[in-house]
Amino acid sequence: MIFTKKNSLNGEITVPGDKSISHRSIMLGSLASGITEVHGFLQGADCLSSISCFQKMGVAIENDTETNIVRIHGLGLHNLKAPTEILDVGNSGTTTRLMSGILAAQNFTSTVTGDASIQKRPMKRIMTPLSQMGADITSINGNECAPLHIQGKPLHGIHYQSPVASAQVKSAILLAGLYADGETSVTEPYVSRNHTELMFESFGVNIQCEGTTATVQPAAHLEAQKIIVPGDISSAAYFIVAGLITPNSCITIKNVGINSTRDGILDVCKAMGADITLSNVNDTIGEPTADITVRTSSLRGTVIEGAIIPKLIDELPIIAILACFANGTTIIKDAQELKVKESNRIDVMVQNLSAMGADIEATDDGMIIRGGKPLHGAIIDSKLDHRIAMSFAIAGMNAEGDTEILGAECVNISYPNFYQDLEALN
Numbered sequence: 004m005i006f007t008k009k010n011s012l013n014g015e016i017t018v019p020g021d022k023s024i025s026h027r028s029i030m031l032g033s034l035a036s037g038i039t040e041v042h043g044f045l046q047g048a049d050c051l052s053s054i055s056c057f058q059k060m061g062v063a064i065e066n067d068t069e070t071n072i073v074r075i076h077g078l079g080l081h082n083l084k085a086p087t088e089i090l091d092v093g094n095s096g097t098t099t100r101l102m103s104g105i106l107a108a109q110n111f112t113s114t115v116t117g118d119a120s121i122q123k124r125p126m127k128r129i130m131t132p133l134s135q136m137g138a139d140i141t142s143i144n145g146n147e148c149a150p151l152h153i154q155g156k157p158l159h160g161i162h163y164q165s166p167v168a169s170a171q172v173k174s175a176i177l178l179a180g181l182y183a184d185g186e187t188s189v190t191e192p193y194v195s196r197n198h199t200e201l202m203f204e205s206f207g208v209n210i211q212c213e214g215t216t217a218t219v220q221p222a223a224h225l226e227a228q229k230i231i232v233p234g235d236i237s238s239a240a241y242f243i244v245a246g247l248i249t250p251n252s253c254i255t256i257k258n259v260g261i262n263s264t265r266d267g268i269l270d271v272c273k274a275m276g277a278d279i280t281l282s283n284v285n286d287t288i289g290e291p292t293a294d295i296t297v298r299t300s301s302l303r304g305t306v307i308e309g310a311i312i313p314k315l316i317d318e319l320p321i322i323a324i325l326a327c328f329a330n331g332t333t334i335i336k337d338a339q340e341l342k343v344k345e346s347n348r349i350d351v352m353v354q355n356l357s358a359m360g361a362d363i364e365a366t367d368d369g370m371i372i373r374g375g376k377p378l379h380g381a382i383i384d385s386k387l388d389h390r391i392a393m394s395f396a397i398a399g400m401n402a403e404g405d406t407e408i409l410g411a412e413c414v415n416i417s418y419p420n421f422y423q424d425l426e427a428l429n
C-alpha cells in the first residue's frame with residue numbers, strides 16, 4: 004500500500020467493535036448457560052480465532068458477519084468438550100492467555116499455538132501463576148512460549164502479586180479462579196483494562212475490585228447475557244491522530260468506548276494541547292461510550308509514564324507519530340511491555356520513523372521523540388504488526404513523497420476495513 008500527503012481529512016466514521024470486549028464475550032458466552040447475543044462484534048482475525056477455538060470445544064457459535072451479531076450457545080462452566088485438534092490462536096495474544104486460564108481447569112488435555120509472532124511471545128507470565136493454582140501447563144519447545152500443552156487439573160485459589168500490569172495475565176488468573184476451590188485475587192503494579200471484571204459482574208460472577216486488586220470467588224453458574232460492544236478506542240486512535248496532525252481537518256468518531264482503564268490517549272492529547280471534544284457521552288451501560296471530535300491542532304511535547312501506560316499501551320505506536328508533529332520533546336517511559344507485543348514496537352517504531360526522517364531514539368523502556376522535523380516517505384516494514392501498519396498509514400498521509408507499507412494487509416487482525424474507512428475521509 005502506498006500513502007501520500009493529504010491536505011485535509013474530514014468526515015464522520017464509526018470504528019469496529021472493541022477487540023478486548025469481543026474476545027471476552029466469546030469466552031464468557033461459551034461458559035454461560037443459555038444464549039449470549041453479542042452486538043457490534045469485531046470481525047477481525049484475532050476475534051475470529053477466539054470463535055474457532057471455542058467451536059473446537061463444542062460450542063455452537065453463529066456469526067452473522069453482515070449484522071456483526073454473534074450468538075453463542077453456551078455450554079455451561081463444566082461442559083466444554085476436549086478438542087480433537089490443536090487450538091490455533093493465529094496472531095492473538097488475548098486468545099492464548101485468557102483461554103489458557105480456562106483450559107487449565109478443564110477435565111481434558113489441549114494444545115494451544117499460533118503464528119510465528121505468537122510463538123515468540125512470553126507465556127511464563129501466565130504459566131507461573133496458573134501453575135501456582137495447580138495447573139499443569141508446559142511450553143512444548145521448552146522456551147516459555149507457545150505451543151503450550153495444558154492438562155486440566157483441579158485448581159486452588161491464590162493471591163497473586165503480578166510483576167506486570169497486564170490485563171491478559173490478570174484475566175487468565177481470574178478465569179481460572181472461576182473454577183478454583185477458594186477465592187482468587189490478582190494485584191498489579193498499576194490497574195490494567197478491566198473488561199473481564201465488568202463482564203464477570205454482568206454474567207453474575209462474584210468479583211470485587213479495590214485499588215489495583217481484583218478478587219473473584221469460585222462460580223457455580225454464569226447466566227447468558229446480551230452484550231453491546233462499543234467502538235474500539237484503540238482503532239479510533241488512528242483517526243484521532245489523523246485529525247489532529249493533518250491540516251484543515253475535523254473528524255468525528257462515533258460511539259467509542261471510553262472506559263477509564265482505556266482512555267489514556269485522550270489525556271495525552273489534552274496534555275499536548277489538542278482540540279478534542281467528547282459528546283453524546285453514554286454512561287448507562289457497563290462500558291461507557293462517547294463520540295470523539297478532533298480538529299487540526301498545534302501540539303506540544305509531553306511526558307508519558309507510570310500509571311497511564313497500561314491505559315494507552317496499544318496506542319503508543321500512533322502516539323509516537325503524534326509526537327513527531329508536536330513542538331518540543333515527548334518522552335515515553337515505563338513502557339517495556341512494548342517490546343513483547345505483536346512485534347518489538349520500540350525497535351520497529353524507531354527504525355521506521357527514523358527512515359522517515361524523524362528525530363527519535365529508543366530507550367530501555369520507551370522512546371524519546373523530538374518533534375517538529377518534517378517527515379518524508381519511506382519503505383515501512385510493518386513486521387506484520389497491525390498497529391504498526393495503521394500508524395504508518397497516518398504518518399504517510401502527513402509526509403512528503405511516497406510511503407510504502409509492506410505487509411499492509413495485517414490490519415485485518417483488528418480492523419479489516421481500515422484503509423476503506425480512511426479513504427472515505429476527504
Ligand code: S3P
Binds near residue numbers: 024169170174
Ligand atoms: C489486552 C490487553 C493488553 C493489550 C492487548 C489486549 C486484553 O495486553 O495490549 O492488545 O484484551 O486483555 P496486556 O494486558 O498483556 O498488556
